[in-house]
Amino acid sequence: MRKIAFVTQKGGSGKSTLAISLALAAQEAGERVFLIDMDPQRSLGNWASAREGNELPVEFITPAKLPRAIAELEKSKISLVIIDTPSTETPAADAAIKAADICVIPARPTVFDLWSSELTRSKIKSLGKEFCFVLNQCPPMADSQRVQDGVGALEAMGGLLSPLVVSRADYQEAARYGLGPTEYAPEGKAANEMRQLWSSLKRRFNKMKSAATKEPAKIAAKKAA
Numbered sequence: 001m002r003k004i005a006f007v008t009q010k011g012g013s014g015k016s017t018l019a020i021s022l023a024l025a026a027q028e029a030g031e032r033v034f035l036i037d038m039d040p041q042r043s044l045g046n047w048a049s050a051r052e053g054n055e056l057p058v059e060f061i062t063p064a065k066l067p068r069a070i071a072e073l074e075k076s077k078i079s080l081v082i083i084d085t086p087s088t089e090t091p092a093a094d095a096a097i098k099a100a101d102i103c104v105i106p107a108r109p110t111v112f113d114l115w116s117s118e119l120t121r122s123k124i125k126s127l128g129k130e131f132c133f134v135l136n137q138c139p140p141m142a143d144s145q146r147v148q149d150g151v152g153a154l155e156a157m158g159g160l161l162s163p164l165v166v167s168r169a170d171y172q173e174a175a176r177y178g179l180g181p182t183e184y185a186p187e188g189k190a191a192n193e194m195r196q197l198w199s200s201l202k203r204r205f206n207k208m209k210s211a212a213t214k215e216p217a218k219i220a221a222k223k224a225a
């Protein structure tokens with residue numbers, strides 16, 4: 001079971017929107033997804049109430065109960081857990097970082113978001129966890145200098161997921177109906193962005209897995225030398 005946490009100290013950068021949209025893109029690709037809402041604002045819980053049918057489970061879980069909940073999910077058929085966290089440094093964000101295999105840090109292409117991303121990255125690194133960035137709410141002209149500066153800064157900090165996520169009405173409209181873009185406008189650009197984002201994350205998971213399996217071989221080779 002893979003675990004992703006959306007984390008950043010910066011409010012409004014798109015954690016909840018991306019958690020939902022990615023969850024549905026991954027589900028479309030065959031994953032059995034479980035969404036965990038750790039934000040007292042309960043964005044995911046409210047979104048789920050607007051949703052007809054409950055084929056995508058969403059549960060609010062407190063930091064103290066998270067390790068147990070994850071252990072239970074490990075025993076189930078769930079293949080992917082996506083955790084949404086509150087902004088600012090809270091026990092919920094810490095618990096989510098510790099539980100995740102990889103933390104995704106969304107940032108808008110603004111200096112305030114980029115500065116904040118640096119703080120979040122340091123926190124995740126101090127907990128010894130993997131992380132990557134996603135640039136969200138980019139203007140449609142992605143080749144603007146502001147976006148390119150954002151790309152450069154996040155790549156320098158260690159790993160930017162593709163694609164750049166553009167500011168699109170589909171993300172907001174889909175959420176209004178308790179949907180993700182892949183359901184609301186399956187042929188739309190937002191839907192395709194989310195499919196590509198899931199592919200990028202899957203590639204990262206595969207890389208992490210092959211690095212982890214190579215590590216014992218390296219240690220054995222050193223011992224034999």
Ligand SMILES: Nc1ncnc2c1ncn2[C@@H]1O[C@H](COP(=O)(O)OP(=O)(O)OP(=O)(O)O)[C@@H](O)[C@H]1O
Binds near residue numbers: 011012087137169172
């Ligand atoms: N790619 C996007 N295109 C258009 N609107 C977006 C996009 N991403 C996020 N938004 C909008 O930006 C606002 C903030 O997004 P969201 O609530 O997902 O951020 P958040 O990081 O979860 O915020 P909080 O820190 O309050 O939890 C919302 O109104 C959402 O609809």
Ligand SMILES: [Mg+2]
Binds near residue numbers: 015017039085
């Ligand atoms: Mg949120």
